[in-house]
Amino acid sequence: MMDYPLLIRSMLERGRLVAADQEIVSRDFRGVMRYTVREMYERVCQLAHALDRLGIEPNEHIGSFAWNNHRHLELYFAVPCSQRVLHTINIRLFAEQLVYIINHAEDRIIFIDEDLLPLMESIADKLPLVERFIIMTDAQEMPATTLKNATLYEELIRGEMTEYAFPDFDEWTTALLGYTSATTGMPKGVEYSHRGLFLHCMMALVGELGVRESDVSMPIVPMFHVNAWGRPFADTWIGAKQVYPGSRPTAKDFCELIDHERVTYSAGVPTVWMGILQHLKSNPGAYDVSSVRCLLSGGSALPQSLVEAYEKELGIPMYQGYGQTETSPITFISYPKKKHQNLQGAERYRIRAKTGHIVPGLEMRLVDPDGNPVPYDGKSMGELLLRGPWVLRSYYKDPEKSREAFLNGWFRTGDIATMDSEGYLQVVDRTRDLIKSGGEWISSVDLENVVMGHPEVLEAAVIAVPHERWQERPIVCVVLRPEAVDRVSKEDILQYFEGRVAKWWIPDEVIFVSEIPKTSVGKFSKKTLREQYQSGSL
Amino acid sequence: MMDYPLLIRSMLERGRLVAADQEIVSRDFRGVMRYTVREMYERVCQLAHALDRLGIEPNEHIGSFAWNNHRHLELYFAVPCSQRVLHTINIRLFAEQLVYIINHAEDRIIFIDEDLLPLMESIADKLPLVERFIIMTDAQEMPATTLKNATLYEELIRGEMTEYAFPDFDEWTTALLGYTSATTGMPKGVEYSHRGLFLHCMMALVGELGVRESDVSMPIVPMFHVNAWGRPFADTWIGAKQVYPGSRPTAKDFCELIDHERVTYSAGVPTVWMGILQHLKSNPGAYDVSSVRCLLSGGSALPQSLVEAYEKELGIPMYQGYGQTETSPITFISYPKKKHQNLQGAERYRIRAKTGHIVPGLEMRLVDPDGNPVPYDGKSMGELLLRGPWVLRSYYKDPEKSREAFLNGWFRTGDIATMDSEGYLQVVDRTRDLIKSGGEWISSVDLENVVMGHPEVLEAAVIAVPHERWQERPIVCVVLRPEAVDRVSKEDILQYFEGRVAKWWIPDEVIFVSEIPKTSVGKFSKKTLREQYQSGSL
């Protein structure tokens, strides 16, 4: 077959050819704007010309510091299709992490959303390599800023030609650069090749959970983290209507957009879905969410109670995706087999809360600490290893972490899982979060799953604490519904575990907190909880 | 990203992992057998070991001469996954063409279905390179045959190990070899790489017309022609139930299988669908075909009247695929856009009979005879050029045809088409079948489309005949329904064109025939019609 490189350009060109009139909706704090794929394409071409004019070399890194909006989408295409690399900076990292990754990536130019200026200004003096900022705003005039060499995005692209001869080049060329969420340590960089994204995004169009031309897709998962799970590329490729929720979106914003734009498909982390569920329940009848065909939850374990609540209370099917920054990210998807689709009762939600089946294109192993395969019996736990065209080759400029991350050419996910005879994977825990109690393992995720089924519990996280006799024991941090704070006792919580898990799994202690600390992408930060526990501030 | 080769093995391994218990049904003249993906996998491993034992080298060609059945499926996986090349021989070619391609491919071993033995025996003495035949049959004993060095398939694999360490190798390695249908001349060979098939089959899982785990897929399109459109690979990959219709299947066999196996998805050429429609209409109430979710028609133009009949009379949606042996084959698919799904009346079927949208992954151009782009206005005709990862690089051992087939790196399809502003391609005709009348072009396909809408017409083909003044003029060959033979006159047919096409398009002559000659894969053979006309035998 032809030596045809797998490039992101292919997605853009097909989108324009088959869906030129398709709508793209972009919200921002000023309101909602909409344009067509044709107009998007033209602005992408203009932006590519502007990058040429600025003299940016092939393979140079360009930072984006932005929400999910139409200009970020334009960067997603213009930068890699003109053979530069888009470094999507996670705006929610701590200042020191931001400084670290921007310097580590050697970004010399950063595209930044207007409302994120203060954040960037606060660290700008620690970014010696950055030469230029491009401000993304609908405002006609340059907002007041202390950033040096600031240009308005709209001025940058104005007058440029609306066609661009996007070149052919090697499919192994890096297209995007992203960093991990820093749940367990400093963020690690991952380079995404055109080839890897092409294949990952094709996969993201497969099956019942693949977005279709008839869908209205709203990526809640941020474009500043793991390529928004590939949605901007895949949705453009297939010609779906796209809805970008923009700056500081709240549950209310999401609900409004679902209602007004007739969203059919959305992807996000469990904490987002918890927030939306709360908002819908507190405002009965306020929104029409009947357009939604399915929701994809990923980034951390999906509590079974949440799947159940969405289906029973809202009539919305929610499915789980599993993946990592290192894997572009999607590796497993939980769509149930035909024979499991009509299960009823507890069994139904048990299957639906499974991590899922490996997606087409990847290969897996489950190994014990010695690297030997564990049986696929639904019980034996092992570390999940992965291979595949959208799995990283090594961390960016980090040989030490890269060495640790591989075992005979397989990527070590750092996650412990089981695999059953039907091919459903169940992620049990991160290696670091597993509780080693008296030589046996307790899954913090399983315990959370149980306690979050308690009707008065909003959120809960389980961590290991040191124990003289058992080495480690679980304790649980619980956020109650405001109305329930005086009604529910520690004993009530402990009792709730009884009969639901083995006796020796039941946590030693319950700590009521007003909030579970979260990471940059809304995951429970157990690292923070452990630190708080150690310093006595929990 | 990882340097992970795109190999067919990946599809097989995932199929086994996620769908080990899924059913595979295989019909043959003795009856219907069924087994699971797990058993299929084990026999694939046994077959791979047997090929090793026979000493077959990497990249060596292995011929298959077989119907759509489970042993053919096993060959589809065992041969390429163990790094050999499966040459799927089109059993319907003429003897001289068979001899040509088997010798051209240098097959030294051929796997052959029992009931095809007489055909092979009749040409065996012209196949000096073939050393060995493997007979595929459920019979316990070797059928009587004059073929030399014949072994039973079941004996070949018996006792071999049911696990095989399928190796990693270069994704550009050839997996399958196929030849074109010989509609226009001698068959031309196309080598399919693992990479190309991986990408093509991933694409075949995308969108509404992608097969899903919940589907029951029955590939009618033969496994001896263009990889059965990739279905055996893609269906195994996604874990769908597969139904193989086996030896000499008739419309009755297809209807029975649809009914008994609850088929949801099938793919075939228009003449097959015409036959099935006739059979269903002649046997009202005899079959339950309500399980069918969609049918995909391809290989030649889909008459609008057929789409309409399937929808109105059977409630079954039929869609069109377009492609070529040279393109693995699928390049365009006709699933309508959301905004076109609820069209009613003529407009509905006009859109549904469009050739369709380019599939994700490919790139197209439409050019005039000088190679300049023609406008995408739905009217301007040009030759369709294609590029993409599953488009051929060159014909197998045929430098001359290869040279003609490319224009600046683009594959020339030899088909003339229009493209409208909604991205729908319409194939107008083959370059060779277009009728050049007085400096203007008449589409034989359009004329056929019109006349096949006549309620008393079963089939019709339009060819060009030489004309003194206009260079060429169309004539139409018509097969009437048996009941209508005495009722319908040539004038009735000509009258039917009036108001439906421009006056000067109306054919000069109507010839009633009892059958339209067909090619090896059931296409109208206009080459034969033209020859018959020239020799005065039409």
Ligand SMILES: Nc1ncnc2c1ncn2[C@@H]1O[C@H](COP(=O)(O)OP(=O)(O)OP(=O)(O)O)[C@@H](O)[C@H]1O
């Ligand atoms: N569906 C899921 N179920 C359980 N865990 C999940 C799921 N999806 C993602 N995860 C967890 O998230 C991890 C991937 O997250 P990500 O790549 O965003 O960074 P991180 O691992 O949180 O941060 P870092 O690697 O910097 O510590 C996985 O390894 C897994 O632990």
Ligand SMILES: Nc1ncnc2c1ncn2[C@@H]1O[C@H](COP(=O)(O)OP(=O)(O)OP(=O)(O)O)[C@@H](O)[C@H]1O
């Ligand atoms: N949906 C379709 N509509 C119209 N024509 C089609 C369609 N699908 C396939 N075709 C025709 O079939 C051709 C591809 O057929 P195939 O590769 O089987 O061999 P062939 O072209 O018939 O034979 P040969 O190339 O040997 O003459 C296309 O080039 C096109 O002319």
Ligand SMILES: [Mg+2]
């Ligand atoms: Mg991680």
Ligand SMILES: [Mg+2]
């Ligand atoms: Mg051809």
